[in-house]
Amino acid sequence: MQTYQPPLRDMRFVLHELHGSDTLKDMKGCEDITPDLIDAVLEEAGKLVTEVLAPLNPVGDAEGCKYENGVVRTPTGFKDAYKTYVEGGWNGIACDPEWGGQGLPASVTKFIEEMMCSANLSFGLYPGLTHGAYQAIVSHAPQELKERFLPKMVEGIWSGTMCLTEPHCGTDLGLLRTKAEPQGDGSYKITGSKIFISAGEHDLTENIIHLVLARLPNAPKGVKGISLFLVPKFLPKEDGTPGPRNGVLCTGIEHKMGLNGSATCQLSLDEATGWLVGEPHKGMRAMFTMMNSERLSVGTQGLGVGEAAYQSAVAYAKERLQGRALTGAKYPDKPADPIIVHPDVRRSLMTMRAYNEGCRALSGWVARNLDLMERSNDPEERQNAEDFTALMTPIVKALFTDLGFTNASMGVQVYGGHGYIRDHGVEQYVRDARIAMIYEGTNGVQALDLVGRKLPAHMGRYLRSFFHPVLAYIDSKLDDENLGPLVGPLGKAFGALQLATGHIAEKGLKDPDEAGAAATDYLRLFGLVALGYMWVRMADVAFQKRAEANGEAAFYEAKIATARFYIDRLLPEVAGLWGSIKAGKAAMMALDDAAF
Amino acid sequence: MKVLVPVKRVVDYNVKVRVKSDGTGVELSHVKMSMNPFDEIAVEEALRLKEAGIATEVVAVSIGPAQASETLRTALAMGADRGILVKTDATVEPLAVAKILKAVIAEEAPRLVILGKQAIDDDANQTGQMLAALLGWGQGTFASKVVIDGDAVLVTREIDGGAQTVRLALPAIVTTDLRLNEPRYASLPNIMKAKKKPIDEKSPDGYGVDVAPRLKVLTTAEPAGRKAGVKVGSVSELVAKLKDEAGVI
Numbered sequence: 058m059q060t061y062q063p064p065l066r067d068m069r070f071v072l073h074e075l076h077g078s079d080t081l082k083d084m085k086g087c088e089d090i091t092p093d094l095i096d097a098v099l100e101e102a103g104k105l106v107t108e109v110l111a112p113l114n115p116v117g118d119a120e121g122c123k124y125e126n127g128v129v130r131t132p133t134g135f136k137d138a139y140k141t142y143v144e145g146g147w148n149g150i151a152c153d154p155e156w157g158g159q160g161l162p163a164s165v166t167k168f169i170e171e172m173m174c175s176a177n178l179s180f181g182l183y184p185g186l187t188h189g190a191y192q193a194i195v196s197h198a199p200q201e202l203k204e205r206f207l208p209k210m211v212e213g214i215w216s217g218t219m220c221l222t223e224p225h226c227g228t229d230l231g232l233l234r235t236k237a238e239p240q241g242d243g244s245y246k247i248t249g250s251k252i253f254i255s256a257g258e259h260d261l262t263e264n265i266i267h268l269v270l271a272r273l274p275n276a277p278k279g280v281k282g283i284s285l286f287l288v289p290k291f292l293p294k295e296d297g298t299p300g301p302r303n304g305v306l307c308t309g310i311e312h313k314m315g316l317n318g319s320a321t322c323q324l325s326l327d328e329a330t331g332w333l334v335g336e337p338h339k340g341m342r343a344m345f346t347m348m349n350s351e352r353l354s355v356g357t358q359g360l361g362v363g364e365a366a367y368q369s370a371v372a373y374a375k376e377r378l379q380g381r382a383l384t385g386a387k388y389p390d391k392p393a394d395p396i397i398v399h400p401d402v403r404r405s406l407m408t409m410r411a412y413n414e415g416c417r418a419l420s421g422w423v424a425r426n427l428d429l430m431e432r433s434n435d436p437e438e439r440q441n442a443e444d445f446t447a448l449m450t451p452i453v454k455a456l457f458t459d460l461g462f463t464n465a466s467m468g469v470q471v472y473g474g475h476g477y478i479r480d481h482g483v484e485q486y487v488r489d490a491r492i493a494m495i496y497e498g499t500n501g502v503q504a505l506d507l508v509g510r511k512l513p514a515h516m517g518r519y520l521r522s523f524f525h526p527v528l529a530y531i532d533s534k535l536d537d538e539n540l541g542p543l544v545g546p547l548g549k550a551f552g553a554l555q556l557a558t559g560h561i562a563e564k565g566l567k568d569p570d571e572a573g574a575a576a577t578d579y580l581r582l583f584g585l586v587a588l589g590y591m592w593v594r595m596a597d598v599a600f601q602k603r604a605e606a607n608g609e610a611a612f613y614e615a616k617i618a619t620a621r622f623y624i625d626r627l628l629p630e631v632a633g634l635w636g637s638i639k640a641g642k643a644a645m646m647a648l649d650d651a652a653f
Numbered sequence: 654m655k656v657l658v659p660v661k662r663v664v665d666y667n668v669k670v671r672v673k674s675d676g677t678g679v680e681l682s683h684v685k686m687s688m689n690p691f692d693e694i695a696v697e698e699a700l701r702l703k704e705a706g707i708a709t710e711v712v713a714v715s716i717g718p719a720q721a722s723e724t725l726r727t728a729l730a731m732g733a734d735r736g737i738l739v740k741t742d743a744t745v746e747p748l749a750v751a752k753i754l755k756a757v758i759a760e761e762a763p764r765l766v767i768l769g770k771q772a773i774d775d776d777a778n779q780t781g782q783m784l785a786a787l788l789g790w791g792q793g794t795f796a797s798k799v800v801i802d803g804d805a806v807l808v809t810r811e812i813d814g815g816a817q818t819v820r821l822a823l824p825a826i827v828t829t830d831l832r833l834n835e836p837r838y839a840s841l842p843n844i845m846k847a848k849k850k851p852i853d854e855k856s857p858d859g860y861g862v863d864v865a866p867r868l869k870v871l872t873t874a875e876p877a878g879r880k881a882g883v884k885v886g887s888v889s890e891l892v893a894k895l896k897d898e899a900g901v902i
Contacts, residue, residue, distance in 0.1 A: 062667075094848050097726060101839045109838075146841035159841055608682040 059482040060372040061111055061175050061365045063103035066612060067414060068168045069096065071421040074598050075591075078164070084432035086160050095165050102169045105145060106176040109138050114177040117318025118485045122259070124310045129258040129320045135180060139213075139261040148184050148213030152191060156207040163427040167420055170354060174361025178489050179318030181361075183216060185354055186256045190217025190268050193347040194287065197335035202287055205297070206266055216262040219347060220251040220269040220288075220324060227253075228502060230341065231279035235271040235326065237286055246328040247271050247286055250308075253496075257322030258290075258307035264299045265290040267324070268347070269331060270340050277338065285340035286331035304329035315488025348497060349450055353423065355497045356453035359461025360416045362490040366468030367409040369483050373472050374402050396471070404626075405467045411623040412460040414616075415588035418595055420457075423449050445522035448511050449587070451503035455577075456584030458493035459500060465490040504576035507583070508561055509569075520558065527551060527590050539600040540593060543624045547589045550628050553635040554586045560638060574642035582634040589628045596620035654801075654823075656699040656708045657763035658733065659754055660692040660715050662724040663774040676872040679774075688724045690836075691769025693731075694829040697836040698767050698799055700732045707801050708765075710734050714757055716750055718742050722852055729847035730839035736852040737761075741864060749857070749864040751783035756860035758788065763824065765806065770795050770828040781828035791821030797832040 072078050073092055081090045113134045120132040142148065151166040152158025173181040191210050194203060194217075209215040226232035235249025247269060251257075258265065267288040276282030291299035304327040311321040335343035374397040381387075382398040396402050426449075429442035465486035469476035476483045494500045511519050531551060534544045557579055565572025596617050603613035664670055665685040673680050688696075702708035713728035714737040715721040725736035739753055758766065771778035785792035793799075793808025797816065800807040801823075809818045811830045839847075857864045885891045895902045 089845065089848065091848075093723075093726075094845070097723075097730065097844050097847070098841065101730065101841075101844055105838050141838065144840065145838050146843075150841055159845060 058369065058372065059111070059114060059365065059485070060369045062107060062368065063099070063172045063175070064364060064417075065096075065099055065103055067417060068099060068171075070595075070598075070612075070616075071418050072164060072168070074602065075418055075595060076164070076421050076425050081162055081164060081428070084162065084428055085434065086154075086432060087162050087428075090162060090165065098161070098165060099168060102147065102172060105142065105147070106172045109141050110173060110180050111176040113138055113180060113318070115482050115485065117177065117179045118315070118482075118489075119317075119479075121312075121317035122310055122320040124307070124320075127258070127306050127308070129260065129307060129310060129322065131259050131261060131320065132318050135318065136261055138180065139183065142184065143213035148187065149211040151188065152211045153195065156191075156195070156203070157211040162432065163424040164421065167357060167424040170357050171361045171364070171417070171420070174358045175365040177318070178358055178362060179316050181358075182316070182319040183256045183259065183261055184213065185351075186219065187213065187215075187217040189219055189347045189351045189354075190266060192350055193219075193268055193285065193343050194334060196346045197285070197343040198287065198332075202332055202334065205293055206287065206289070209264070209297070210266060214262055215264040215266055216256060216259075217266045218254050218257050218268065219344070219351075220254050220257070220267050221344065222253045223250060224252055228499065230270065230283065233270055233272065233283055235269065237271040237273050237284060237331065239273070240330075243332065245271075245273075245286060245331050245333065247288055247326050247331045248328055249326050251324045251326070252322075253311070254322045254324050255319055255496075257320065257324050258310075259320050263291075264293070267305060268334065268344075269326065270344060271331075273337055280341050282338055283340040284337050285334040285343045287334050288326065288329050288331035292330060314491060315485065316492055349447075352450050352454040352497050352503070353427075353446075355493050356416075356455075356457035357420060358493045359458035359490065360413060360420060361461075362486050362493070363409065363416070363457075363461040363464035364413050366465040366483060366486045366490075367406070367413055369481075369486075370409065370468040370471040371397075371406060373475075373481075374406060377472075402471055405471050407619065407622045408627065409464045409467055411592070411619050411627055412464060412588070414595070414619060415591050415623060416457050416460060418591035419449075419587055420453065422591065423453055441522050444515075444519045447514070448507075448519040448523055451498075451507040451511065452580060452584045452587065454497065455494075455500035455503035455580050456588075458490070459581070462487070462490045462494060500580075501577060504580040505573065507580050508565065508572045508576040512558065512562065517562070523587070524555070527586075530590070530594070534593070534597070537597075540597055543593045543596055543620060546624050546628055547586075547593050550586050550589055550631040553631050554582055557582055557635055557638050564641065568642070570642050570646060574645050575638045578634045578637045582631050582638070585628060585631050585634075589624060589631075592620040592623045654702075654708050654765065655710045655712065655761065655763040656702060657754075657758065657761055657766045658692070658695050658699045658711060658713050658728065659750075659766070659768045659780070660696065660713050660724050660728050661689040661769070661772045661774075662686050662715060662717050662721045663689045663772050666690060666773055672873050672875050676874060678870065678873050686720065686724075688727050689769050689772045689774075691771060691773070691829050691831075693836040694831070694833050695767040695769055695827075696728050696731050696733060697834045698796075698827075698829060699765075700837070701834065702765075702799075702801065703732070712737065712761060712763065714739065714754070716741065716745055716753055716857075725852055726847050727839065729850045729852075730844040731837060732839075732843060733850075735850055737855060738852055739855045739857060739860070741857050743857075743864050744866055745857075745864050746866055746868060747777045747779035748783055748867060749862060750780050751787055752862045753857055753860055753864075754780070754784050755787045756862060757855075765801075765823060765825060765827065767799075767827045767829060770830055781826050785826040788824075788826070790825050791819075792826045792828070793819050793821055794828040795830040796827050797830050799827055799833065 078092050081087050117132040123130045149158035150161050154160045237245040237247045269286045269288045270283050292303050294300035306325050307322045308325045309323045375395050377396045378393040382394050387398050388394050426442040426445045433439045468483050475481050531548045534540045561575050599613040599616035665687040668684050671680045699711040711733040713733040715725050716739040722738050768781050795811040796808045797811050798809035806821050809816050
C-alpha cells in the first residue's frame with residue numbers, strides 16, 4: 058500500500074536544528090516568519106497533502122488524462138483537489154505579496170513542495186509549472202504583462218506552462234523552428250508545433266498561460282536567436298476575464314511510462330497572439346531563470362518519491378511475515394518473523410532512509426541559500442549564496458533524481474513479488490520517479506553543466522562556496538570525540554573530490570571528451586560528499602541534543618545510527634567513482650561508431 | 654450574536670496510544686497533539702454562522718497547558734476572531750471544565766456555545782450537558798443540523814433510531830456530532846493572520862474554580878489481546894457453535 062505521512066519531525070530538525078530557522082526573520086520580507094508559524098504552516102500543508110492529494114495518487118495513475126477533440130480531462134478528483142488547494146491560498150505560497158502571494162521563503166516552501174511530490178507527483182506538476190512561468194514573467198516581462206497575468210496565476214485560477222521542446226529539438230534548442238511575426242501593435246503572431254508540454258491543456262483552470270520559445274524574423278541562427286513569448290489560451294478581455302480563444306490547440310497527449318495524471322501535451326500554434334517577454338533574441342536567458350528553479354524542484358521530486366517509497370517499504374517490512382531471523386525467531390508468537398528482521402531488508406531500508414534524510418538536509422541548505430541570494434542585506438552574502446546555488450543546482454537535480462529512482466526500485470524489492478503487481482501501488486513510484494532523471498535537462502546534461510560551466514566559472518569561484526565551509530568544518534571536528542569516526546572518512550572522501558576536481562580541470566582543458574567521460578561519475582562523487590557533510594553535521598547536532606532530549610532521545614539516536622550507516626556503508630562508493638574518473642575516456646571511446 | 658467555541662487539545666487521532674508503564678495514564682510526551690475532531694466541527698459551524706451573517710464574533714476558548722495555545726491558533730487559522738487560554742497544567746475533569754466555561758460565559762456573554770459532543774481522549778461526553786445544567790440553558794446535543802431562527806435555534810439531533818429536532822430559546826448550548834459539517838482546511842493567508850490575532854491568558858484561580866479532580870484513576874491498562882480463534886469444519890458446526898457456545902442465535 059502507498060503509505061505516506063509528512064516527515065514533519067525530520068523537516069523541523071532540518072529547518073530549526075540543523076540550519077537554524079531563528080535567523081530567517083532577519084531577511085527581507087521574512088519579519089513574521091517565526092518557528093511556530095513555520096510549524097503551523099507545515100502542519101496544515103501536511104494535512105492537505107495527506108487527506109486531499111495522496112488518495113488521488115493511485116487514481117491518477119490508473120485513469121490517466123483523457124484527450125478528446127482538443128480537450129483534456131484530468132483524472133477523477135483532480136479538479137476538486139485543485140480547487141481546495143487554490144482556495145487555501147497554497148498556490149501563491151512562494152510568490153511575491155505584490156502579486157498576491159504569501160512571500161514565504163524557500164527554506165519553508167521547499168518542504169511543502171517535497172510533501173506534494175511524495176503525496177501526488179502528477180498533481181504537483183500543474184501548480185509547479187505555473188510557478189515556473191510566474192518566475193520567468195516576474196523576472197523578465199514588462200510591467201503591463203505582469204499586471205495582466207500575474208495576479209490570476211498567483212491565485213491559481215490561471216495556470217502556466219513552459220513550451221520549449223519541438224519534435225526535432227529537445228536538448229539542442231538551437232534547432233528550434235517556431236516563428237514569431239511582429240504585428241506592429243506590440244503583439245506577435247506565433248506559429249509552430251511544440252511537444253512534451255506538461256499541463257499544456259487541462260480542465261483545472263479557466264485559462265492557461267504558455268511561455269513559448271520562438272524565433273523572430275531574421276533572428277541569428279542557434280540559441281542566440283531565440284526569444285520568449287507569452288501566449289495565453291484565451292486572450293484576456295479588458296475586464297481581465299478570458300475572452301476569445303487564441304490560436305493554440307492541443308492536438309494530442311502522450312501515453313507515458315508513468316506520471317499518468319499529468320497531461321503531457323502536443324501543442325499546435327497557428328498564428329497565435331503573443332507578447333515578448335524580455336529582450337528579442339534573449340529568450341534563453343529568460344528561460345533559464347525558470348529552468349534553474351525548475352531543476353531544483355525536479356530534484357525535490359526525486360526526494361519526494363523516494364520518501365514515499367521508503368515509508369511504504371517500512372510499513373510492509375513490519376507486517377509481512379516470512380521466514381525467521383537468521384539468529385533465531387524474534388517473534389516466536391507469530392507464524393513467522395516480519396521481514397524487517399533480515400539484514401538485507403535492513404540494508405534496503407537504511408539506504409533509502411540515509412539517502413532521503415541526507416537529501417532533505419542538503420535541500421534545506423540550498424533553500425537557505427536561495428533565500429539569502431534574494432533577501433540578504435549583505436551583497437557579499439548574496440553573491441556567495443548565488444555561487445553556491447549555481448554550483449549545487451545540477452547536483453541536486455541529478456543526484457536527487459538518481460537516488461529517488463534507486464529508492465523507488467528498492468521499495469519494490471522490499472515488497473518482493475507483491476511490489477511488482479499494481480495493487481500495492483509501489484511500482485507506480487518507480488514509473489513516476491523515472492522521468493525526473495530525464496526532464497528539465499537529462500542527468501547527463503546536468504553533469505556536463507557541472508563540469509563544463511559551473512567548475513570553470515569565474516576561475517573556479519563557485520567551488521569555493523562549497524569547499525571552504527566543508528574543509529573548515531572537517532578541520533575543526535577531526536579531534537571531536539563523538540564525531541571523529543565520522544569525520545575521518547568524510548575527510549578522505551572530500552580529498553577524493555578535490556583530486557577529482559583537479560584531474561578534470563587539467564585533463565578536460567586539453568580534451569573536452571575527457572571532461573565529458575568523467576562528468577556523471579564526478580557529479581555523483583560530488584553529491585555523495587555533500588550528503589556526507591550533511592550527515593556529519595546532523596550527527597553533530599544529534600550528539601549535542603540527545604543528552605537533554607527528554608523523551609526524544611530515540612529520534613537523535615536514530616539520526617546518529619543513520620549517519621554511521623551512511624558514512625560506513627554508502628560514502629565508500631566515492632573511492633570507486635574516483636577510480637573510474639582516473640581511468641579516463643580511453644576504454645569508453647575506444648570503439649568506432651560502426652562497432653556498435 | 655457572539656458564538657463561543659470551547660476547543661480541547663487531545664492526542665491526534667492518527668496516534669497509536671500507548672499506556673504508560675506505571676499504569677497512571679497514557680503516554681503524552683512527544684506524541685502529536687491536535688484539536689479534538691468534534692471541536693473542529695464546532696469551530697466550522699460557528700464560522701459558517703459568521704459567514705451567513707448570523708454570528709458577529711467567534712471566540713475560541715481552551716483550557717489546558719501553555720501548548721493549548723497552539724490548538725487555539727488552529728481555531729484562529731480556521732477563522733475564529735480571538736482566543737482565550739485558561740492555563741492550567743492540572744488534569745481538568747468535565748465538571749471543572751464546565752464551571753470554568755460558565756465563568757467565561759459570564760464575562761463574554763455569548764448567545765450560543767457550540768462544543769464537541771465528546772473529546773476523543775477520555776470520551777466523557779459530559780461537558781456540554783453539565784454546562785447547560787450549570788447555566789440553566791437549553792441544550793441540543795449530538796447535533797447534525799443547526800438553524801438559527803430568530804431568538805431560537807433549531808437543532809437536529811442524532812438519536813437512537815433516527816433524528817429529532819428540538820427548538821431551544823437562545824442563549825443555548827449545542828454539542829456537535831460527526832455529520833454536522835466537514836471542517837475546512839485552514840487557508841495559508843489565515844494561518845499567517847492567526848499569528849496576529851489576540852489570545853487572552855486566564856487561569857482557573859482567576860475564575861474562582863477549583864479544578865482538583867473529583868475522580869481517582871485506579872489504573873490504566875491496554876485492552877486484552879485477541880485470543881486465537883478456532884476453525885470450523887462446516888456450516889452446520891458453525892451454526893451449532895453459535896447456538897450452543899456463543900448463544901447468539
